[in-house]
Amino acid sequence: MTSNIFSPSRLDANQHLRTRKLITYCRTADVVDVGRAAFQTALNALSNTIFSVDLADPVSDSAREFKEIISSIMEVAGKPNPVDFFPFLAIFDPLGIRRRLSVYFGKVIDIFSSLIDERLEKPKEEMNDVIDILLSMPQEIDRTHVEHLCLDLFAAGTDTTSSTVEWAMAEALKNPETMKRAKAELEEVIGKGKMVREGDISRLPYLQCIVKETLRLHPPVPFLIPRKVEEDVEVSGHRVPKGSQVFVNLWAIGRDPKVWEKPLDFNPLRFLNSEVDVKGKDYELIPFGAGRRICPGLTLAMRMVPVMLGSLLNSFDWKVEGGKLEMDDKFGITLVKAQPLRAVPIPL
Ligand code: HEM
Numbered sequence: 001m002t003s004n005i006f007s008p009s010r011l012d013a014n015q016h017l018r019t020r021k022l023i024t025y026c027r028t029a030d031v032v033d034v035g036r037a038a039f040q041t042a043l044n045a046l047s048n049t050i051f052s053v054d055l056a057d058p059v060s061d062s063a064r065e066f067k068e069i070i071s072s073i074m075e076v077a078g079k080p081n082p083v084d085f086f087p088f089l090a091i092f093d094p095l096g097i098r099r100r101l102s103v104y105f106g107k108v109i110d111i112f113s114s115l116i117d118e119r120l121e122k123p124k125e126e127m128n129d130v131i132d133i134l135l136s137m138p139q140e141i142d143r144t145h146v147e148h149l150c151l152d153l154f155a156a157g158t159d160t161t162s163s164t165v166e167w168a169m170a171e172a173l174k175n176p177e178t179m180k181r182a183k184a185e186l187e188e189v190i191g192k193g194k195m196v197r198e199g200d201i202s203r204l205p206y207l208q209c210i211v212k213e214t215l216r217l218h219p220p221v222p223f224l225i226p227r228k229v230e231e232d233v234e235v236s237g238h239r240v241p242k243g244s245q246v247f248v249n250l251w252a253i254g255r256d257p258k259v260w261e262k263p264l265d266f267n268p269l270r271f272l273n274s275e276v277d278v279k280g281k282d283y284e285l286i287p288f289g290a291g292r293r294i295c296p297g298l299t300l301a302m303r304m305v306p307v308m309l310g311s312l313l314n315s316f317d318w319k320v321e322g323g324k325l326e327m328d329d330k331f332g333i334t335l336v337k338a339q340p341l342r343a344v345p346i347p348l
Pocket residue numbers: 046152153154156157158160161164219220221224225226286287288289290293294295296297298300301305
């Protein structure tokens with residue numbers, strides 16, 4: 001993954017093309033479902049890197065179906081499951097969680113499987129994308145592995161990214177000062193109406209602060225991925241016995257008044273002259289996790305989110321459809337907005 005999917009040379013290629021499609025779509029739309037549009041952009045970015053196809057189109061049904069399946073997976077996978085506490089119940093699957101997940105996973109695997117079939121049927125020409133590389137190493141990984149690796153990547157990389165863009169837009173709409181400052185920075189650094197490219201991000205510190213502040217208050221993976229303790233350990237005077245399942249509550253850490261001043265305020269400026277970053281070194285802000293299990297898509301996400309968010313902010317003025325903004329969240333394995341953000345793009 002590090003050398004073929006997330007390497008800097010691959011990441012740089014063509015990201016902005018996907019965002020241009022998003023902006024073009026917004027130009028034609030009266031109202032934009034921001035999360036859904038961002039989801040499709042993230043999906044296209046990933047499906048292009050891996051399969052060299054646009055799996056999503058802002059208007060297509062297949063993309064909508066794909067998003068619905070992924071959202072359902074996130075919701076069902078995050079439901080409290082009595083089996084975690086009473087493993088002997090596993091064979092009964094009391095809430096039907098395993099059964100439902102199997103159906104959803106099956107549907108997504110079917111989509112990847114037909115994409116792989118298409119590729120295998122094609123005459124052997126060098127596509128040089130990820131699926132080409134994966135299929136040409138049969139000793140190490142077989143077809144089932146490839147299908148499941150794709151499932152893992154698409155499930156982990158789409159909803160998380162789009163939910164961050166959606167929350168960031170919602171916060172910008174809720175906080176006019178933030179919106180104003182972000183737009184002013186964009187106008188000054190890249191010019192009004194232009195799209196943000198990867199290379200611009202380092203020159204947009206305030207935009208980066210908005211992304212961090214969004215990830216602090218709305219971590220898309222609020223409990224990280226559950227871990228199991230390999231041996232008895234003691235943490236801050238508490239004994240954690242071998243075999244325990246451990247959840248890291250990022251949501252609570254992000255709102256802890258002992259760590260953050262006025263934690264409930266959305267204030268990107270708190271990061272402006274701060275060294276705190278999301279790379280797993282500062283434990284007060286670990287939306288991508290930390291250590292060996294840290295999210296392998298961190299670099300990709302930290303390019304996709306500002307590119308999409310900055311381009312949306314810089315290409316239009318925005319207002320909330322109906323004027324009322326709901327900020328409640330809905331918990332699954334990912335934490336998403338309970339009410340999708342529907343915003344009206346106003347051409348500049
Ligand atoms: C804002 C966007 C994202 C956030 C907040 C996020 C967050 C996370 C977190 C918290 C974990 C678990 C880490 C742990 O348990 O310590 C994780 C795992 C993972 N992420 Fe991301 N992620 C994002 C985007 C992406 C993208 C774009 C990809 C790639 C396409 C990706 C691929 C993965 C994979 C494959 C894993 C599983 C790693 C494993 O099996 O241990 N993520 N992510």
